[in-house]
Amino acid sequence: MNISLPSRIAAVGFLIVCATLSVSPIHAVQPSKDELDFFESKIRPLLIDHCYECHSTESGESEGDLLVDSAAAIRRGGAGGPLIGGRDADKTMLMRVIRYDDRNLQMPPDNKLSDESIGLIQRWIEMGAPDPRQENSVETTSSPLDRDPATHWAFVAPERAVMIPDANQGDHDLVDAFAAARATEAQVDLAAEAPGETLVRRLCFDLTGLPPTKQQVDSFVGSDAPEAYTRLVDRLLASPAFGERFGRHWMDVARYADTVGYALGGKERRIKGSDRFRDWTIHAFATDMPYSEMIRHQLAGDRTDPENKSGNLDAMGFLTIGRRFLNRYDTWDDRIDVITRGLQGMTVACARCHDHKFDPIPASDYYSLLGVMQSSSEKADGPSPLMMVDKDPHDTHVLLRGQPGNRGPMAPRQFLTSLRKPDEPKFDDGSGRLQLADRIADPTNPLTARVMVNRIWAQLIGKPLVDSPSDFGFRTEPPAIPEILDDLSADFASHWSVKRLVRRIVMTRIYRQSSTSSDAVQRSDPENRLLTRANTRRRDFESMRDALLMVSGSLDRQMGGEPVEITMSTPVPRRSVYAMIDRQNLPSLFRTFDFASPDAHSPMRYFTTVPQQALYLLNDRQTSELARRASMAIGREAKSSDLDDRIRTAYRQILQRAPESNEIALMREFLVSPVSPLLATADPRSRWSYGIGDVNDDFSVKKFVAFKVFAKGRWQASGVFPSKDANGYVSLGKEGGHPGNSKGQSAVRRWRAPASGTLRVIGQMGHRGEKGDGIQATMLVHGRSIFTEKQVRNNRPFGPLVAQVQEGQFVDFVASPGKDSSYDSFFWRSRIKLTGSDGRVYEADSVKDFSGPIDTDSNKQLDRLAQLVQVLMISNEFAFVD
Template identity: 35%
Template sequence: MRWFLALCAASCVVVSARAADPAKPTAAQLEYFEAKVRPVLADHCYSCHGPKKQSAGLRLDTSTGIKAGADDGPVVVPGDPAKSRLIKSVKRENELAMPPKSPLPAEAVAVLVEWVKSGAALPAETAQGPAVDPKKHWAFQPVRAPLVPAAPNPKGESRNEIDAFVGAKLAEKGLALAPRADRRALVRRAYFDLTGLPPTAEEVEAFVKDAAPDAWARLVDKLLASPRYGERWGRYWLDVARYADSKGYDLTRERAFPFSYTYRDYVVRSFNEDKPYDRFVTEQLAADLLPLGADKRPLAALGFLTLGRRFLNNQQDIIDDRIDVVTRGFMGLTVTCARCHDHKYDPIPAKDYYSLYGVFASTNEPAELPLIGDMPRTPEVIAFEKEVETREAAIVAERDKRHAATVAKLREPAAVAEYLLAVLDTRDARGEEVQNLLRQRDLTRLVYDRWREFVAAEVKAKSAVFVPLQALAAVPEKDFEAKALAALPQSTNPLVAKALTDAKPKTLKAAVDVFAKALCAAPPAGTPSKEQAEVARALAKGGPTDIALADAEKIQNRADRDAIAAIRKKVDTFKAASPHAPPRAHVLADNAQPTQPVVFLRGNPGNRGPQVPRQAPEIVTPNRKPFTQGSGRLELARAITSPENPLTARVMVNRVWLGHFGHGLLRTPSDFGVRSDPPSHPELLDYLASTFVREGWSVKRLHRAIMLSATYQQSSAVTPEMYKLDPENRLLAHQNRRRLDFEALRDSLLSASGRLDLTEGGKPVDLFKAPFSARRTVYGLIDRTSLPGTFKVFDVANPDTHSPQRFQTTVPQQALFLMNSPFVQEQAKSLAARKEVAAAKTAAAKVTALYRLALSRNPTADELALATRFVAGDDPKSAFGAWPQLAQVLLLSNEFAFVD
C-alpha cells in the first residue's frame, strides 16, 4: 500500500493555478448586486442616501459611499450580517430603524442579508472624466472585416489570417508565437477539444507517423465528422441554455420535464449537422412559426425558452429568465438589469426590457405537447397509451365533477346574495377598487362580472325583478327599515314583492338575502306563470351561473385546483418516467391576442407605467419597427440573426474561441457591455465574426479555421520572459494548459475502463446511482431541485441560470472523489481487467498495456521499473489489489486530467 501512496503523491491531480483573489468579486456576485441589491437600495434608500441627500453622511448609490459608510463609521461588514449596521437597521434591531416610516419588505431584507453574507461585493467605480456615449462602445458598432496585417513569420511556417492578427500583437511586445506542440500533444488536444474523449494509443501513433502535409487537417475533419463532436459541443451550449431535466420547486405539478431530453438531442444533432447558426438561433425562438415540413424534430428547439426554472410559477420571474437567456445567450446583453430601472451602464432603457417582456407574455405553453417522432407499436407502447388515456380521463372526470359542484354552490341563495350585494356595493367603483372588494369577500371575478352585466341588462330592459333591487339599493341605510318597502315600484314582480313584504328586511343585506331566496326557489311543477318565469330567468340557461366547462379553471377554489393538480401530477410523473412515451417537444404557442406591454415602474406589476410596443432593443436594431406577427418571436429572431446586428456573430465566435483556448478573446462571454474589459484582439474578433457570417454561419468551418492556425497548435510551455510580459497569456504567446471539465474527465474514465456506452440520445440517466451508468455524461440527469454534490464539487454549470463559462476551483473533495468514490474504483478495476491487460504474459507487458489504455502511450523505462516492483507482491485474492491500485494511480495522474 505504501507504494500506492508514494505513486499517488507523485501523480495525483494538482492544479497549477494561483488561488483566486478573495478581494476581487466574481461575475456572479456583481450580477447579484446589480440585479437584486441595487434595485432594493434604489427603491427604499436613495431618497435619503443618494446623490441629492446623504443623511448621516451615508451615500448608498456609489460603491465608494457604501464602503465609506456614515459619519460615524462603516455600515457594512462584508461576510457578517450580524455586525453590519445596515442589516440591523433594515431588520429594525437597533435605534435607527430604516426605512423610518415603514419596514422593508421581508424579501428585500433577505436580499441585503444574502449580499452581505456572501461578501458585500461591489462594482468598481468608473473613472471620472468626460461623459462617453455608451452607444459608441465598440461592441455596438457594426462588424467590419478588417485588413489582415502583414505579421512577421521568421520561421517560414504555414500560417493563416488568425496568426497574422495574433503575431502582430505579439510583435508589439517583442514576442512571437511559441514553437508547435509535439504531435502527441496535438492529437490529444484535438480529440479532447472536439470530442471530449481521449485518443487511443493506436490513434496517437498513427498521427505521429503520418508525415503527409495535410495530416493535421485530415485529423480535424475526421473529428468534426464524428458524432462525438455534437455531444461535446452540445454540452457547452446546454450551459448557455441553462438546461435541466426538472423545473425546480413546483408545488402543484410534476417537477420533471417529461421530454426535456428532446431539446438536448436537438442541440447535439444540430452541432453534428453543422446547422447554420442563424437557423439554430431562429429555431430556438420560433420553430413553431417556421415551415418545417414533415420533420417536426426542430420543434424541440423551443426547449431553449421553456426548460428554465419555474420560480414557484411566478410569471414575471419566468419571463425575466427567458429574456435573460435570450439576450445574454445570443447577444451578450445584460437586458434584465433594466427590469426595475434603465440599465445603469449600457444603453438599454426599461422600455426595451418591457418590449421584450411583451413578446414572451404573448405566449403560452400548451397542455398537449406536439409529437416529434414515432415509437414502434409494441405491446408496451400500446399499453402506455391506454394507461395515459385512463389517467387523463380521470382528470376530466374530476374536473367535471368539481365544476358541477361549484356551479351548484353558486346557485345557492347565500352565493347569489353575496354576488348581488357586491354588484350593488360597487355601482360606482372601477378597477383596483372592485378587485380589492372581491379579494376581501373571496369572490370570483368571472362570476361577479357575469352578475354585473346581467343585472345591468335587466335594469336597462326595465325588468320587474331587478329594477326593484336597484331601487332598494338607493335607499339610505339609516332609513332602510322605514322606507325600503315603500320604495318598491308598483311594477315589482309579485313573487319578489310578497317575499320582501313578508320578511320586512331591516338592512339592504337582509333584503338581498330575501331577494336571492326568491330567485333560487324551486319552480313549481307544470308550466310556470309569467311572474315565475321572470324570477327563474336569473338562474336559467345563459344566466350568470351558467358557466361553461371552458371557464372551469376561472371559478375553481384552491381545494379544486389542488385536487385536480394532484391527479395531473400523477399523469405527468407517469409520462416522465415511462420509457415508452413517444418523444414530444416542450414548445411555446402564441396567444390568440398578443399582450400590449407596459412598463412596470420599479419592476412592480401593480405600478403600471406607459405602454410600449413589442420590439427588439434599439441598440442592436436602430431602424426597428414594432412587431406585428403574433407575439413577435419570429421577428425577434430575425433581428437577432440579422447580419447588421453587431453582437450575435461576435458573441458566438467568442464562445467557440473560449472552447479552444480556455478564455475568450473577450473574457466576459455573455457581457459585451460597456463595463466589460475590451477584447484582447478586437480586429481578430471582427475578422472571425465577419467571416463566420460570410461563410454561412458554419460553426464547423470556424472550428477548422481556428485549429489550423499556428496559434492553436502552439506548445503550452511558458518561458520566464513570456510569463513576465503576459502572465495571463492575453496575447496568446503560447497555448493554455487546461484541466478536463467533469464531463470529459468522467467520460475519459469510462473510456479507459473499456465500459463507455456510446448510445446516442434518449431519456436522461442517473449517473450516481449504482449500478453506475456507462453513458456519456452529457446524457446524465440534471435535477435542479437536487443537483448532485459531485456536479457542484467539479464546477458543473448551475442550471438555475444562464452560464457563460465554467468556474474552475481546486478543492479537496475533487481529489477525495477520485481516490475514494466507488465509481472511480469500479473503473480502475475494469481497466485492470481489460483483455489487453489480462492477455499479457508478463508483468512488464501488463504494465505497458495499462499505460497504453490509460495514457495512450508506452511507459518510460523508469515508470515500467517502478510499476513492476509495485505489483510484484500482488495478492490475487485481494478485493482491490495491486493491479487495480496501479490503474487508479494512472487515472488520477495529471497527465490523465490535463490537456497540454
C-alpha cells in the first residue's frame, strides 16, 4: 500500500501516540480478567487497524523506531516520548490528538476515529491501560488451541451428584448436604434459619421484585402449618409478577433497549416493536416456557413460529434489539457476542481479529458464526418487526486482523470447536440459525445449563457460584463447591423448567439462612464462598422504585404495552420493567442506581454506594409525592389520631414489621416537633407551557392555545390521539413532538423569563424520520425570531443563541409542518441560561423541566407524618432485602 510522505509522517505520529499507551507505570496492580478482556475485544483491534501496518514485527515495519505489537514494545515507546502519564485521560496528549483538539496534530491523519473508538481508548487509559501481550508471544508461547477442552471443568458435561452418606437429615436438598459438608471441613458453622418476617420479604423480593403486603406477612408469620413456606413459594411462582421479575433479569442479558443508540445518525431511533420482545420475555417466564424452547425461539423464531401465531417470532428481538452500528460488522459482532456470552458463557467476540489468547476459540469459530449472521437479514414488514429470515446462505472468509479487505481461508458455518463433536456436520439448513439453536439447547451441551443455573443462582442467592457469569473459559476457576453447580445443572438440563429450578433453590436451607453469622465465620469465609450465610443484598433500581409505588398505594399492575417515561416529576404508576430505555440518552437516574448498560450484554449488576442515590431519594419530587400519598393512606388506616398507632401503621406499611419501643419513642418526639418553614422557591416546571400556535409566514406566533390534555407522557389537543380534526398529531413530549396538519397547528413549547437579562440557549434538534419533508424549527424571543431552520432527516446541535429578554416575556420554540404534514415527528432539547441584570443566574432544561399538570399540593412542604414516611422509605432497611 503506497502512502504519501506527509501521510506517512502523520501516521508515524499517530503510532508514536499508540506506542505510549504504557501499562507498567499506570497499572500498578495486576489487571483483572474483565480488564484484559476489554483490551482483547476493544483495544487490540484498534491498534491492529491503525498501527500494525507500519509498527509490528509481522509487517517488518518500525517507523519512528516503534513497535506496538507487544506490551513491552509499547512501554519502550518511540521517538515522540510518552503521551500518557496516568489514568486521567483528559490530561494526556493521546486524547488531545485523537479528539482533533490540536489543529497541527490530528491522528489518524486521514480520518478521525469514531466517537465510540475514542471513548474506548479513554476508558482503557482510565482503567490503567492493561495489556496482556508478551514480546514475540507467537513464537514463544503455546496456543490455548493446543489444550484439550476436556481438561477444563466447564467443558465437561455436568453430572448428578451422589448423596453424602452421613448427610444431616435436616438437609432439604443435595445443595444443603454439600454445603454442610464443606463447612464442616472448614470448621465453620452454617447460619441459622432467618426469621419469618425476613423470609417472606426475601421471597417476595426474589420472585416478584415487590415487597410483601401486610396480609402476606401476617399469614405466613402467624401460621404454624409445616407447609406454609411451600404454599407461599408456589403462590409467588404462580404470580404474573414472577414473569416481570425474571423477564427483567433476562433483559439485562439481552441488552434490551427501545432505541438503537446514537450511531445511526439522522434515522429513526426507536426500535419498532421492542416492547414486543419485552412482553414475550415476561410471558415466557410467567408461563414457564422450557428454556430450551426459549433459546430456539430467540435465535430461530422464523422457523419455530414463522407466522407469529403464538407470538414466538417476537422472541427474535434477542438478536435484533441491540445497537445498530454504522459498520455492519460491528452489528454482527454484537449479535455474536450476545449469543455466545449470553447463552454459552464464552467470549467468542475476542476472536474477531485473532485466535483467542486464553480459550480454545480459533478465529475461524468467530467467522463461522459471522457466516450465520451474514446469511440472515431483518424483515421489518413481516409478521413481527423484530424477525430475521434466511437470505443467501453462505460461508464467509476469516478476515485477517479483523479487516474486511484482508481475506483468509473460508470458515464453514458450524458449531464451536471446543463443543463440536467429531465429524459433526456443518450447518446447511438455511442460515444455520436453527441448527445453532439446537446445538446450544442440546441437553448434552456442558455450558448451556451451567450458565443459566449460575445466573439464576446469582439472582436468588445474591452472588453467582462462578464469579464471571458470562465467561466460563480456561481462566475461570470452578465454584468453591462444584457439586452444587453440577447437580443443579444436570437436573435443569433434564427438564429445562426455570420455575422448577427456582423452586428447588428457594426450598433449600442454604437459601433460608440468616445473613447474620459469627465473627469467626466472617473471618474464615469472608467472601461467603462456602455459603455459610445469606448474602445481604440491596434492592436493584427496578425493585426499589416499584416498592416505593407499592407502599404508597400507587402501583398499576397492568402488564405489557408501549414503554413509558418514568423520569418526569410526577410519579408514573407502571412497573419499572415497562420503562422507556433510551440507549443514547439513558437518564442519569438509571445510571445513579446501577442500571445495566443497554449498550451491550450485561453479565450481572454491580452495586455502588454514591451520594447521588441518597440525594435523589431526599429531594426528588416523585419520592416526596409518594411519601405524601403513603402518609395519607396511613392516616386513613390508623384506628385513631393517636401518634403511636400512626407510627405502628407506618412501620407495617413501609417496612412490613412492628416498630421497637425505642423507635416509637423517637418517632413520637419527631412527630410533635414543629415543622421548620422552607424558603419559597419557584418551581421551574411552572415557567413552561405547551400548546398549539397559529403562526405567520415568518413563523412568529400570532395566537397560542395551551393544550388541555396530558396523556401517555405527552401534551395533546384532545382526549383522542391523533385528533380527528385539523390538529391531527399535534403534540409535545419530553424530548420532542409532532406539529399538526398546517402552520395553524404548529407545536409550541413556551418558556416565561423570570427576570430581565441576557439569554443563552443551546441544545439538540432534528427530524429523524426516513420519510416526509421535515419541519421548520423557529425560536422566538418576545415574537422576534433569533433562529429558524428547516430540519429534514437530521440530528444536529444548535447554539449558542444569545438574545436580550425582559422579565415576563416569552421564549417560544415553534415546530411547524412543511408542505407534507406526514412523518413530522421531531426532537428538540433546549438548555437555557439567563443571566439577570442583577447578576443572578437562572437555568432551565426543556427535558428535565417537562411535566404534566402540576399538582400544587405536591409543591407544599411535607407534614411531619409524611416526613416520617419518607424517612422510612429512604432508610437502609427499606433499601436492603434483609
